[in-house]
Every structure is written in C-alpha cells, then in structure tokens.
Amino acid sequence: MNRRERVAVLTGLVAATALAGAILLWPLELRHSAPFGFRLTFDRERGIAVRGGFVTATYDDFHRVDLDLRAYNRRASYDLTVHVRPDEPGASDVRTVTIGHAAERIWHVKSTFSAPFVTVRFPPISDSAGRRYYVWVEPGPRNRNDVVALWSIKSYSRATGRVALGALLADPPGDWAARLLRGGIAATLVLLVAVFGWLMAAVVALAFPATRPVGDGNAPPEGVR
C-alpha cells in the first residue's frame, strides 16, 4: 500500500467513524411528528384564531417550540409569556418562558421568504415521549388589550440520532417478523456507515491521484496514455 492509498483508507476510516459518532452522539433538535411539520391551533368550530394549541412529543427531552405568532396592533413591542402544560386534568405549567418581540417580527402579514416562526427554548422535559401538551401564549401587562394570535406550533426534543433510531428499532414498522426486521434495519445502518467510509476513501483516491491531476483542458486523466 503506497502513501496515497494509506491516506485514502485513513480518511475513509475517519469519515465512517465521524459519521457513526455524529449519528449516535451529536445532539440534534428532532421535530415532533405533525402533518406539514406543525400543529394548527385554529378553532374550527368557532372559526377564530386562538392563543394556544396542543402538541404531542415524539421523544423525551421536549425542549423547544416554534410559534407562528400573529400581531395585529402596530405597537413597539410585545411582552408574552409562553406556557407549556401537560394535557391532563388539573395539571399545572411545567415550563413558562417570557419572550419579547417587536410588532414587525410577529406581524400578521409575513413576507414569502421570511421565517414565520419564533423559536422558544426551555429546559428539556425529561419524560415527554408520547405525552400531549397544551402550549399557550399570554400577553404581558402592557399588551392586555392587544390582539395576538398563535396560528401554529412546531415542537422539538433535544436528542441524538441514537434516540430516533432506537425508537425505530424498538418498534419497527409492520406487524410481522419484527425481530427479523429489527436485525435487518440495524445491519443496513451499520453497512451504510461502513460503505460511506469505503466511498469516501475511493473519492479521496480519485481526488488526489498519485500524479499531477488533470488540468482545465482535455488532457487525459491519470493512467491514460
């Protein structure tokens, strides 16, 4: 094995290890399951916008909501308190966060390419997987008489890819041969990481040939006589 090949193999090994490490250890913000990515809060029966809605956490460590807030009064700023409360009788808030935004940031007319959501993070709720929460927004004392509505909510858990993959392996899709399917999925994932390393090594070998690389014109590549 020459030096170039050693470098390529080493890069492939590092790439595969980095990929496995990133998947298993890198903390991500995993978006909870919701059609189109968000939960609508619209009150269909009364046909009105409201200030709260329900989300269901897909995983533990629910720690973030993205709120599509809509303000209707051109006031300088809005002081709001975001409440997160389990959807259970008699439950009290498990998280409250105060936020402040200028009216134009949450103005009800949003430009096409603007981000409509305001991100609110809070300390993770550890046992949130599968539980439903009511998220609602309360205007501060200065904004008691100002109209502000919550159109939709996205919610997230802070977790590694291991959590997402673990949930898949714990309950693989389909009603048959769960153990076989679980083994197949796990084997596919391991192979994916290994083959990525193989591909990276091959691409590095292509990118850094032993002789001078091909220039801009139409000279033949390495090995072509």
Next chain:
Amino acid sequence: MIPTESPNFVLPRGIRVAASRDRHWTVWDIDRSWLAPLLVLFLLKQLFLVVIVGPFAGHDEVDHFWYADRLARGHGLGVVGSVDLPAQAAPYRRYVADYPTNAEVIQPPLYHALAAPLLWLVPGGVLADLYALRLVAVGLGAVVVWLAYLTARLLFPTEPLLRAGVPLFVAFQPQFSFEAAIVNHDILVIALASVVLYLGLLGVRDGIRPRDATHLGLVVAAGLWTKTSFGLLLPIVAGAVLFAWWDGPRGARALGLALIRAVGVPAVLMLPWFARSYWHYGDPTGAGRLAAIPGFGEQAQSYGEMLTAPGFWRQILEDFWGNYGWRQVPFDPETFRAIWLTWGVAVAGLLVAAARAAVGWRRPGLTPFQRRGLLLVVMKVLLMAFGVLYVGTIQFTQARFAFPAMIGIGMISLLGLKGWLPARARAGALPLLLAALMGLNVLVTLRFLLPFYTGAAGIIDP
C-alpha cells in the same frame, strides 16, 4: 496515445469515436473504484427509506399501486370517475387526491403493466406487494445514478469533479431519493428520460445510424406510454438527430428517416392512447379531467401569475429539495435556506466562469461536442421547467415534474461549482461534496423523516 480534441482542434468523427471509447474504458478502470461503493451506498440508503416511509404515504402511491393491482387482476384500464379504489385502500384515504376515485388511471399504463406481473409473483398481502414495488423504484433509482455517471463521463471524461460529482448529486438529492423509494411511475419516467439524454448525446458524438434512431424512438415511445408529459423530450431527440446529421453526410433523406424513426414512430405508437383519452375525456392527455379533481384544479394559475409570485417559487424550491409525502414532511425553513444558499452560490459559479470567459481570463475550453451536448442538457432542463409551469395551469404543480432532467440539473450545479474552483482544487472538492451531501441526508432523516413516521407520536400508520 489517445488523441484529444480541444476547442481549436476537432478530430474526424471516426477517430474521435475510437479515441473516446478507448478513453472511457481507461477511465472506467479508475472510476469503478468509487462507483461501486456509491451504488451500494445508494441501495442501502434507499432500502432504509423504503422501510421508514409509512405505507402508501408517498404522493399518489395509493392510486398507482391499485392501478397496477387492477391490471394484475385483469380488470382493464378503467376511466377516471368510474374506477373506485378497493376497500383495502380505505385506511390510506388521507393519501388519496380524490378518494374514493383512482385519478391515476388517467395515466398511460406502461409502468403499471410492468408492475402487474410482480404482484402475481410476490406472496403475501397488500403490504408485501407495496414493498416489492418500492424495491423496483430503488432499482430504477440506481439506474438513474448509473446513467448520471455515463452521461457525465460522456461529456466530461477528463473532469473527475463532473464524472463523480454529477452521480453524487443525483444519488443524494433528497427528494429524488424519496421518489426512488415509493411506488410511482415518475421514477420510471426519470429513468427513461435519462436514457434518452444519454442515447441522444451518444448520437451527437458518434452519429445516429438507423438502428440507433429506432432504439431512441422505442425508448421515447416507452416514456410516452408511461406519462404523456414525456412528449416534452421530443425537441431534445430532434435536436440530437439534427446535430448528428450535421456532422454526417447531411442527406435530406437520411435526416428525414432518422427523425421519423426517433420522433415520428413514438408519436404514432402513442396515437391509440391519445385517441382513447380524447374519447373518454375530450382531450388527448386527459388534462381537462385532471383539472376537475376537487381541490386540485382550483389551484391552477396562469403562467404570469406563477412566474411573478414569490410564494410559488418558494414552494417550488421547497418541493425540489425535500417535501416528502404529499408535502407532509417538509424541512425546516433554516434547513431550506442553508440548502438554497449553498446551491445558489454553487450555481452562481456559472456566472463567474462566463465573466472570466467574457473578459478573456480563461476560455471555456469546451469542445464542439461538449457545447452541443450542454445545449441539449440545458434545453432539457428548460423544457422540464416549462412542464412544471404547464401542469400549474391545469392543477397544483410540483417541482418533481422536472426531475426527468435531474442529471442535467446536477450537471449544471457541478459546472457552477467548477466555475468557482481553480483547476487544481476541483477534484479536491469531491470529498467535501460527498461529506456535505451525506450530512444533509443524515440530518433530514434524523430530524424530520424518522420522527414523523416513528417514535411515540409517529404516524407510520394512518
């Protein structure tokens, strides 16, 4: 020594063809070392997608599946409005455009007819059949990745950035990956359109013999019998025939015969389907009937409305990169922005290259074949983009209708990237490109796709 062409030195066609074939075999010795793991990685990635995407959650997957099932059971083609989905489809009604009507029976039946024998052979119930057909989509996706390599190698045999970069782009494009993991005739259309581009370019380089024109025509006919929008490729085929004729003896009879074989024959072969559609729906493609689907036709807009609406372009850009399963699983805005910015900067490299050429810093360095080939590639991308807009005049439209030009889109993106990079750094960008594309796929799978379908609140079952 293999003779090489340059912008100032054009080889006679016979020598050029022999030299190119020699070079391709030599390049193949180099490229198979990365192409094999790329195809294996693509297959593994797609298998994972097949498993995690909820049953029938792909766009139109219910309709396409039961269209094939209908043919497998010998129930005939059917007419939209008179063909209802079976009771087994009821759990998946939320994934149907016009439940209980099967609107996809308006499409030509080649994909579904080819799928029917598989449904006879696969044991088990509906889900086993569904996953078997999804595996067919994976295979067709791999064919497209392979064709991306062949096409890039044909046009740019001495450019590793393009030879490897174009198939990498196609293999890791998130929405294309989704198309290649669900039951849908679009993946067959993409594969056949990619074959047409490759054969057309091959014809431009090597000349088109009568047999080649016939082969091209048969592939076009297969594409038309899969989806009538394949007709948008006819100008590309005609362009390839014209270029090939221009370099040949240039007899009017030879040109006429080649055009008849490559363009006329498929059009004639398609006539029975056009006549049937006209008989049942009042127009050759059934577009009018599609517009009548509740909730779809109302979203039709004029070309002007679409072209001038920022919201339309945002939707198209989102759909192009990743808006899985009836747009139910989009990326987050910040992810879309990061992708658009990176892609936009890469494509802007074309302007850099053009500016360099304009001020005389660097000649484009393209051979006549490369210029003609790129013209056909760009034409194909533009025609497919027009197809997206055309569908938008009938009903709501989606960027995936341009995916038959995915190889061209990848090639333009990589040429843009090439424009930014000095010659020595180009191949060196490949590991970074691979890392970025793999990272994107891992990120969107872990952050959006897996949590949507699996986990405590996942909705893998309707």
